[in-house]
Amino acid sequence: xxxxxxxxxxxxxxxxxxxxxxxxxxxxxxxxxxxxxxxxxxxxxxxxxxxxxxxxxxxxxxxxxxxxxxxxxxxxxxxxxxxxxxxxxxxxxxxxxxxxxxxxxxxxxxxxxxxxxxxxxxxxxxxxxxxxxxxxxxxxxxxxxxxxxxxxxxxxxxxxxxxxxxxxxxxxxxxxxxxxxxxxxxxxxxxxxxxxxxxxxxxxxxxxxxxxxxxxxxxxxxxxxxxxxxxxxxxxxxxxxxxxxxxxxxxxxxxxxxxxxxxxxxxxxxxxxxxxxxxxxxxxxxxxxxxxxxxxxxxxxxxxxxxxxxxxxxxxxxxxxxxxxxxxxxxxxxxxxxxxxxxxxxxxxxxxxxxxxxxxxxxxxxxxxxxxxxxxxxxxxxxxxxxxxxxxxxxxxxxxxxxxxxxxxxxxxxx
Amino acid sequence: xxxxxxxxxxxxxxxxxxxxxxxxxxxxxxxxxxxxxxxxxxxxxxxxxxxxxxxxxxxxxxxxxxxxxxxxxxxxxxxxxxxxxxxxxxxxxxxxxxxxxxxxxxxxxxxxxxxxxxxxxxxxxxxxxxxxxxxxxxxxxxxxxxxxxxxxxxxxxxxxxxxxxxxxxxxxxxxxxxxxxxxxxxxxxxxxxxxxxxxxxxxxxxxxxxxxxxxxxxxxxxxxxxxxxxxxxxxxxxxxxxxxxxxxxxxxxxxxxxxxxxxxxxxxxxxxxxxxxxxxxxxxxxxxxxxxxxxxxxxxxxxxxxxxxxxxxxxxxxx
Numbered sequence: 001x002x003x004x005x006x007x008x009x010x011x012x013x014x015x016x017x018x019x020x021x022x023x024x025x026x027x028x029x030x031x032x033x034x035x036x037x038x039x040x041x042x043x044x045x046x047x048x049x050x051x052x053x054x055x056x057x058x059x060x061x062x063x064x065x066x067x068x069x070x071x072x073x074x075x076x077x078x079x080x081x082x083x084x085x086x087x088x089x090x091x092x093x094x095x096x097x098x099x100x101x102x103x104x105x106x107x108x109x110x111x112x113x114x115x116x117x118x119x120x121x122x123x124x125x126x127x128x129x130x131x132x133x134x135x136x137x138x139x140x141x142x143x144x145x146x147x148x149x150x151x152x153x154x155x156x157x158x159x160x161x162x163x164x165x166x167x168x169x170x171x172x173x174x175x176x177x178x179x180x181x182x183x184x185x186x187x188x189x190x191x192x193x194x195x196x197x198x199x200x201x202x203x204x205x206x207x208x209x210x211x212x213x214x215x216x217x218x219x220x221x222x223x224x225x226x227x228x229x230x231x232x233x234x235x236x237x238x239x240x241x242x243x244x245x246x247x248x249x250x251x252x253x254x255x256x257x258x259x260x261x262x263x264x265x266x267x268x269x270x271x272x273x274x275x276x277x278x279x280x281x282x283x284x285x286x287x288x289x290x291x292x293x294x295x296x297x298x299x300x301x302x303x304x305x306x307x308x309x310x311x312x313x314x315x316x317x318x319x320x321x322x323x324x325x326x327x328x329x330x331x332x333x334x335x336x337x338x339x340x341x342x343x344x345x346x347x348x349x350x351x352x353x354x355x356x357x358x359x360x361x362x363x364x365x366x367x368x369x370x371x372x373x374x375x376x377x378x379x380x381x382x383x384x385x386x387x388x389x390x391x392x393x394x395x396x397x398x399x400x401x402x403x404x405x406x407x408x409x410x411x412x413x414x415x
Numbered sequence: 416x417x418x419x420x421x422x423x424x425x426x427x428x429x430x431x432x433x434x435x436x437x438x439x440x441x442x443x444x445x446x447x448x449x450x451x452x453x454x455x456x457x458x459x460x461x462x463x464x465x466x467x468x469x470x471x472x473x474x475x476x477x478x479x480x481x482x483x484x485x486x487x488x489x490x491x492x493x494x495x496x497x498x499x500x501x502x503x504x505x506x507x508x509x510x511x512x513x514x515x516x517x518x519x520x521x522x523x524x525x526x527x528x529x530x531x532x533x534x535x536x537x538x539x540x541x542x543x544x545x546x547x548x549x550x551x552x553x554x555x556x557x558x559x560x561x562x563x564x565x566x567x568x569x570x571x572x573x574x575x576x577x578x579x580x581x582x583x584x585x586x587x588x589x590x591x592x593x594x595x596x597x598x599x600x601x602x603x604x605x606x607x608x609x610x611x612x613x614x615x616x617x618x619x620x621x622x623x624x625x626x627x628x629x630x631x632x633x634x635x636x637x638x639x640x641x642x643x644x645x646x647x648x649x650x651x652x653x654x655x656x657x658x659x660x661x662x663x664x665x666x667x668x669x670x671x672x673x674x675x676x677x678x679x680x681x682x683x684x685x686x687x688x689x690x691x692x693x694x695x696x697x698x699x700x701x702x703x704x705x706x707x708x709x710x711x712x713x714x715x716x717x718x719x720x721x722x723x724x725x726x727x728x729x730x731x732x733x734x
Contacts (some may be wrong), residue, residue, distance in 0.1 A: 073688060074692040074697075080646070086684075088443045092442075104554060109555065114557055174545070175544065
């Protein structure tokens with residue numbers, strides 16, 4: 001018995017001493033991502049992309065010969081854990097920036113820490129519009145799209161490309177992300193004066209395994225277009241099941257925020273139906289710029305797979321941080337960094353020719369163009385057999401949340 | 416009742432450790448210590464049911480969440496000054512809710528009681544997630560205000576929480592040693608005998624359930640002040656589950672065991688989580704080791720070794 005206790009205690013001590021230490025000349029960034037479970041791929045892709053960005057940025061050099069370093073910890077997408085880790089990053093690891101976060105619930109909690117400790121938080125993957133609207137605080141920046149931008153682009157697409165589609169049905173996961181998307185689409189359609197009729201809204205729970213009852217109900221409602229608000233594995237599961245019922249032959253499928261994620265195409269492979277209208281925050285095959293091709297190739301080389309959209313957001317944030325530090329000359333003057341980041345332009349893989357993403361000074365939201373495409377045969381990005389093509393591009397300034405909408409959010413959700 | 420010196424030893428250790436944190440702790444360790452005392456109160460209150468009365472509730476998170484949401488939502492609607500009042504309202508609300516749920520679920524025994532408490536908690540979680548216009552849904556509630564004096568860094572709030580938690584733990588400790596506490600232990604060991612000596616088993620169980628629940632709500636309310644944000648995770652069944660786990664880890668047959676379990680669990684999470692993303696795997700292995708090799712938990716083990724030297728065990732604490 002005693003020997004067992006000794007073995008147990010020594011194994012615990014081993015765990016204690018293996019805590020990692022970092023060199024002093026580095027500027028530390030504390031990143032939080034889920035590393036397992038449904039969001040795990042987003043975390044892993046983000047970590048790989050961060051490494052690519054760090055290599056580029058550190059090769060170019062920063063003021064004072066300093067280097068950027070990123071610590072990544074698994075937040076399990078749990079708000080309480082994310083907050084604990086964020087506080088530890090700031091007080092123990094002395095990070096200058098908080099970074100990442102996939103879950104919007106966790107991000108909303110972390111942005112409070114950022115505000116309290118006056119530490120910049122660069123959000124890379126969570127999409128809740130709230131963070132740059134009603135829950136906005138000046139230490140927060142987001143370098144990837146929010147759902148408003150996707151849905152505003154979606155409304156423009158519906159107006160121009162789907163003129164005959166009057167009857168709309170919506171299906172999305174029954175939580176804030178799913179609810180926000182349709183509210184934002186309705187708002188944008190209203191602003192554009194598009195006439196439409198909602199013939200049904202369907203709210204399966206997140207990670208629902210069986211969509212049969214929803215699929216039959218949607219077919220019965222006979223919409224012209226089914227708008228979808230799923231993400232990740234839910235998109236794949238729904239498409240597989242709906243295809244068996246011939247849903248995609250009966251109506252258009254429109255999925256402007258998370259549908260066109262590479263994760264969906266690589267999982268569906270040859271099973272992906274043709275003609276689905278989708279978008280994502282980043283596409284591996286659009287735009288065909290050097291930056292995008294380089295990014296995708298580097299990612300493939302490093303990991304052996306193509307990136308999901310989370311990767312580009314994680315890559316973008318590091319570039320933005322490096323750019324801001326270069327402008328200010330150091331990473332210690334937080335207020336100057338904020339000033340530098342407001343309005344700052346960063347050329348990113350997802351930027352079409354002649355455009356550079358920039359940070360809106362008022363909301364700290366990265367302003368980006370959105371491209372919506374249609375699934376077509378394309379096997380250049382194996383294991384995917386279908387990719388998006390026939391892209392329609394919506395300029396960045398047309399799809400930013402209006403002040404009116406921000407006011408509505410503040411009024412309905414409180415600050 | 417006279418208190419023996421050996422019975423005061425855990426209290427001494429408790430105060431030495433947690434009070435010294437005020438002076439010696441870094442910002443991060445104070446944050447971790449705040450979580451330990453608050454979850455520790457939750458675990459000790461839970462153990463009134465589990466270790467003392469022998470009732471395994473799988474739904475105590477409902478009261479933890481209730482306390483957090485009452486405090487959070489009230490402070491948010493009525494302003495920072497209301498935070499303290501909300502902390503008082505939370506246990507009263509939990510008392511009322513637990514009276515209703517207790518009457519419904521305590522009629523059932525053992526596994527049926529456990530399942531019903533789980534069902535009620537999941538129901539509450541469902542309402543919390545679905546009714547997003549009221550509760551903030553799965554995004555939770557952020558920017559919960561609290562009085563300025565508690566706002567300056569984590570230290571002030573830690574002192575505040577430590578005072579409240581210590582008072583609560585003391586009350587529960589007195590309860591544990593009171594005749595009422597002895598009846599609860601009697602119910603665990605042999606409920607029929609308790610009814611034969613003329614005591615109402617159901618009523619005692621109900622009181623234990625209500626007391627446990629209202630202290631749990633205080634813990635939840637205190638938690639709303641640490642991070643200024645709350646979320647439905649606090650109500651979900653895994654929350655109840657981890658409290659059970661921590662209690663077993665520390666030792667359910669001792670009063671301070673659950674607190675030790677909480678401390679060990681949170682410290683492991685903090686230390687191991689730094690070096691590997693597979694930390695839940697490591698914690699899992701440690702849990703299995705403890706449960707298989709030391710079924711009486713950490714306190715049980717240390718008592719065992721203490722007993723080897725003193726040649727006597729804690730005779731009151733055997734199951």
